[in-house]
Amino acid sequence: MRPVLVAGLDVGSTKTAVVIAEVSGDAPHRARVKILGVGQARTSGMRREIVTDIEATTESVRKAVKEAELMAGVTVETLYTGIAGEHIHGRASSGVVAVGSEEITLRDVERVHEVARAIVVPADREVLHAIPQEYIVDAQGGIRDPVGMAGTRLEAEVFIVTGSSSAAQNIRKSVTRAGYRVEELVLEPIASSMATLSEDEMEIGVALVELGGGTTDVAIFHERKIHHLASLPWGGATVTNDIVKGLSLPYAEATRVKERWGTARAAAVDPHETFEFSAAAPGQTRHIARELLAHIIEQRMDEIFSLVGEQIEKSGFGDRLGGGIVLTGGGAALDSITYLAEQIFAGPVRVGVPGESLGGLVDSVRRPKFATATGLVRYGARRILSEHVETGGAAGGRPVNGVIKWMRDWLTDFF
Numbered sequence: 463m464r465p466v467l468v469a470g471l472d473v474g475s476t477k478t479a480v481v482i483a484e485v486s487g488d489a490p491h492r493a494r495v496k497i498l499g500v501g502q503a504r505t506s507g508m509r510r511e512i513v514t515d516i517e518a519t520t521e522s523v524r525k526a527v528k529e530a531e532l533m534a535g536v537t538v539e540t541l542y543t544g545i546a547g548e549h550i551h552g553r554a555s556s557g558v559v560a561v562g563s564e565e566i567t568l569r570d571v572e573r574v575h576e577v578a579r580a581i582v583v584p585a586d587r588e589v590l591h592a593i594p595q596e597y598i599v600d601a602q603g604g605i606r607d608p609v610g611m612a613g614t615r616l617e618a619e620v621f622i623v624t625g626s627s628s629a630a631q632n633i634r635k636s637v638t639r640a641g642y643r644v645e646e647l648v649l650e651p652i653a654s655s656m657a658t659l660s661e662d663e664m665e666i667g668v669a670l671v672e673l674g675g676g677t678t679d680v681a682i683f684h685e686r687k688i689h690h691l692a693s694l695p696w697g698g699a700t701v702t703n704d705i706v707k708g709l710s711l712p713y714a715e716a717t718r719v720k721e722r723w724g725t726a727r728a729a730a731v732d733p734h735e736t737f738e739f740s741a742a743a744p745g746q747t748r749h750i751a752r753e754l755l756a757h758i759i760e761q762r763m764d765e766i767f768s769l770v771g772e773q774i775e776k777s778g779f780g781d782r783l784g785g786g787i788v789l790t791g792g793g794a795a796l797d798s799i800t801y802l803a804e805q806i807f808a809g810p811v812r813v814g815v816p817g818e819s820l821g822g823l824v825d826s827v828r829r830p831k832f833a834t835a836t837g838l839v840r841y842g843a844r845r846i847l848s849e850h851v852e853t854g855g856a857a858g859g860r861p862v863n864g865v866i867k868w869m870r871d872w873l874t875d876f877f
Contacts, residue, residue, distance in 0.1 A: 465485065466484070466485055467498075468484075468495075468839050469527070469542065469839070470483075470543075470653070470842065471542070472653075473522070473636070474511070474675050475508045475675035475697070477502055477504060478504075479500070481497065481499075482500075483497050483843070484822070485839075485846060491844075496820070499531060499536070500530055500533060500826040501527060501529030501531070506522055517639075520636045520639040523640040527642060541637060543647055543648065544653055545629070545633060545647045547626075547629060550590075550624075550649065552688070554620070555579070555581055555619075555620050555622050556617060557576070557577030557579075559573045559615075559616050565613075567609065570608075571609060574597075574618040578592070578618050581622060590647055591621075591623040591649060592622050592623075593621045593622075594620055599613040599617075600613045621689075630647055649691075650672065650674075651680070652688070653840075655670050655681060655837065657816035658670070658815065658837070660785075663788070666684075667682075667683065668684075668785030668788055670788050670790065671787055671788065672790050672791040673789060674697045675699045675792060675793075677695055678693070678766055678791075679693050679694075680774070682774065684782055690777035692776075694773070696766050697791075697793060698720075698792055705755065709750060709754070715739065718739075725759065725798045726756070730756075731756045763793075763796070774807075786807070787807050787809060788811075789813050789830070790814040791830055791834075792831035799813070800812065815828050815829060815833065
């Protein structure tokens with residue numbers, strides 16, 4: 463396939479990140495992704511992943527995309543855009559159909575998906591994803607692609623993700639007003655998992671913990687299936703607000719202090735160590751004990767991790783996470799964050815950064831805060847290549863059953 467451009471947009475509560483890449487390959491699982499440009503801007507107009515000011519959000523999107531375009535030397539028209547927040551809900555659904563011929567056809571798979579998707583969705587919500595988890599043919603489970611198999615009864619287990627229609631529409635409006643188009647809204651933890659998790663981790667069980675600015679999102683995988691989603695209304699901005707109150711600092715200064723001197727392990731800080739920064743009055747400086755800053759950060763992060771632990775236990779997979787915990791998002795860059803997490807969770811902890819199997823300007827995205835934007839590019843790459851295979855490389859529109867083929871590829875090529 464001739465190389466095409468793919469762009470991923472992560473509009474977070476504190477920062478907006480964009481990654482532009484060139485994609486080529488002949489199949490979704492053999493996608494070649496070359497990073498061309500990266501852009502970021504401070505987000506205004508978002509609170510806990512919800513748009514609160516469309517004009518401000520539009521400007522953040524425009525700045526970040528323009529920076530990425532300048533770096534890449536190209537322009538883009540469409541963006542695979544992330545969505546997250548407390549309004550996101552996930553649930554399992556199943557469907558059963560009778561097979562009318564000697565073997566299972568693509569049409570049979572389409573029908574069983576339609577049955578599994580036939581759930582009642584309130585008028586104020588929309589379906590973002592319907593991810594095939596497993597197929598069962600005549601009581602035989604664990605099947606990833608049933609097409610061509612013999613059987614009389616086909617079942618499908620699908621994980622359905624829904625979100626607030628108004629929240630989704632406001633994101634689309636912000637992107638449109640910035641001069642671009644949303645190609646597809648993608649759940650951010652799913653995108654981040656595509657950039658940071660390995661197939662082995664998802665097979666033996668892993669919890670992805672995305673430490674964002676406004677929220678902390680949790681996604682649990684086991685046997686390459688997504689089993690649990692949760693969004694907690696606390697994130698990096700909560701820590702910054704604690705610093706504002708505890709040290710009597712302006713918000714912007716508290717952010718700089720956290721990024722430069724912050725650590726999540728107070729015991730590792732010299733009690734006599736202090737840091738100096740400019741005070742509010744011109745020409746004046748303040749000295750603050752770094753240990754005090756560390757105590758503030760550690761207490762809040764300890765609380766957030768404890769709430770994450772409750773979600774893991776609630777999922778019922780707490781004892782089946784052989785891959786441990788993977789931290790990502792901007793908050794995962796905090797000093798000693800893995801040490802603190804290991805004290806809370808019973809299992810290994812690592813920081814997930816994108817970069818595996820990528821080409822081009824890989825160093826530009828090899829940070830946890832770019833996990834979602836990079837994952838959105840990977841998502842787009844698989845989407846485009848799946849459609850390319852389905853059409854036999856022909857130019858033009860999407861085939862009638864292209865969406866169904868893409869849904870099957872979720873399981874075959876990733877989960």
